[in-house]
Amino acid sequence: MEIIVNFFEKNGLIVAFVTVGIISYLGFLISKHVLKNKIPGAAVSILLGLIVAYFSGLHTGGSKGIADISIFSGMSLLGGSMFRDFAIVSTAMGASFMLIRQTGLAGAISLVLGTTVSFGGGAIIAVLLGYHDAKSIATIGAGACTFIVGPVTGAALQASSEVIALSIATGVVKSIFVTISTPFIAPYIGLNNAHSAMIYGGMMSTTSGVSAGLAATDIKLVPYGALTATFATGMGCLLCPSVFYLILEKIL
Amino acid sequence: MVIYGVSFLGACYILGQLVGEFLAKWIGVKANVGGVGFAMLFLILAHDYFNKRKLFSAEAEKGILFWSQMYIPVIVAMSATQNVVVALDSGLLAILAGVIPVFMCFACIPLLVKLTKSPLNN
Numbered sequence: 001m002e003i004i005v006n007f008f009e010k011n012g013l014i015v016a017f018v019t020v021g022i023i024s025y026l027g028f029l030i031s032k033h034v035l036k037n038k039i040p041g042a043a044v045s046i047l048l049g050l051i052v053a054y055f056s057g058l059h060t061g062g063s064k065g066i067a068d069i070s071i072f073s074g075m076s077l078l079g080g081s082m083f084r085d086f087a088i089v090s091t092a093m094g095a096s097f098m099l100i101r102q103t104g105l106a107g108a109i110s111l112v113l114g115t116t117v118s119f120g121g122g123a124i125i126a127v128l129l130g131y132h133d134a135k136s137i138a139t140i141g142a143g144a145c146t147f148i149v150g151p152v153t154g155a156a157l158q159a160s161s162e163v164i165a166l167s168i169a170t171g172v173v174k175s176i177f178v179t180i181s182t183p184f185i186a187p188y189i190g191l192n193n194a195h196s197a198m199i200y201g202g203m204m205s206t207t208s209g210v211s212a213g214l215a216a217t218d219i220k221l222v223p224y225g226a227l228t229a230t231f232a233t234g235m236g237c238l239l240c241p242s243v244f245y246l247i248l249e250k251i252l
Numbered sequence: 253m254v255i256y257g258v259s260f261l262g263a264c265y266i267l268g269q270l271v272g273e274f275l276a277k278w279i280g281v282k283a284n285v286g287g288v289g290f291a292m293l294f295l296i297l298a299h300d301y302f303n304k305r306k307l308f309s310a311e312a313e314k315g316i317l318f319w320s321q322m323y324i325p326v327i328v329a330m331s332a333t334q335n336v337v338v339a340l341d342s343g344l345l346a347i348l349a350g351v352i353p354v355f356m357c358f359a360c361i362p363l364l365v366k367l368t369k370s371p372l373n374n
Contacts, residue, residue, distance in 0.1 A: 020329050024328055042324045046324075046331045049327075049334075053337075054336040058337055067333045084326055086319060089261065092291075106367075117353060117357050169343075169346035170345070172350070174354055177350055199368070212331060230289040234284065237282060
């Protein structure tokens with residue numbers, strides 16, 4: 001047993017390839033036979049991944065899903081930001097520069113609007129649920145942008161560690177919710193072309209949510225959505241602890 | 253050779269991410285600003301440039317296409333390593349603040365699409 005565990009740990013990335021292959025196979029099988037192709041196989045596989053992460057988390061009490069089980073530790077490398085970003089960049093091969101240039105301005109507007117709406121929505125909910133100091137409200141609002149903007153803002157404003165933890169949790173909830181809901185909402189908001197995908201990326205902000213949500217909807221849209229989403233965290237880190245916090249302080 | 257494509261992709265990735273790091277430092281932000289976006293633009297433009305001059309072999313292209321086909325598996329691995337427990341157990345505030353703004357943003361998309369649609373696209 002120990003030999004196997006050691007072996008799996010040493011060959012983590014390869015074990016991850018095999019594991020993801022099995023999850024994907026199950027996902028596509030369920031999509032085809034149980035759901036009659038109503039939900040794409042990629043979406044089911046991503047959802048299966050989240051379910052696996054949930055039960056692994058319950059089992060280990062850790063924060064990295066299946067990767068906290070030592071034989072699957074390689075999953076955090078394959079699913080980490082390096083491979084994710086590398087794969088996102090590669091999807092740009094099929095993207096059209098013309099379309100990107102045409103939508104450039106709309107993408108920029110969506111970035112500002114997305115950050116503002118997310119921050120505002122998160123801040124209002126924080127106030128409704130009993131937070132009254134500008135620092136905490138701003139940190140939670142920032143968490144509603146992405147799970148990176150939350151702690152960056154919290155640290156800059158010296159918010160309490162509970163509030164910072166809460167802002168990270170808010171960002172994680174958002175990322176997972178965007179992942180799951182995108183394929184279902186896509187038909188209603190016209191998310192089926194490069195133009196709307198770029199706006200979607202800017203509005204949703206969360207790179208992980210956007211990249212997974214679009215993968216589950218239509219892989220051809222990934223480069224357009226990811227292109228704008230990747231600027232959103234920077235935009236959030238720029239606006240939340242400065243302009244937005246100052247406005248919040250004025251109001252309160 | 254396949255490695256030329258992978259290496260080319262890697263070079264675009266590194267250049268783009270570095271631009272993102274320096275841009276962040278320059279505007280005083282503690283995160284990478286659009287590194288992936290810059291990398292994607294570099295890849296699109298550089299690939300176009302080399303392709304027009306017939307300097308990009310089909311074999312090299314396979315090195316990039318492989319990674320774009322690995323995209324969904326990488327995302328599956330990412331989902332399997334998320335902290336789903338904390339997301340579900342973190343209480344009402346995190347769930348409401350994580351979900352409601354998403355709906356508000358979804359609602360803005362059709363509006364913004366309509367406002368920014370140029371006659372060129374129709």
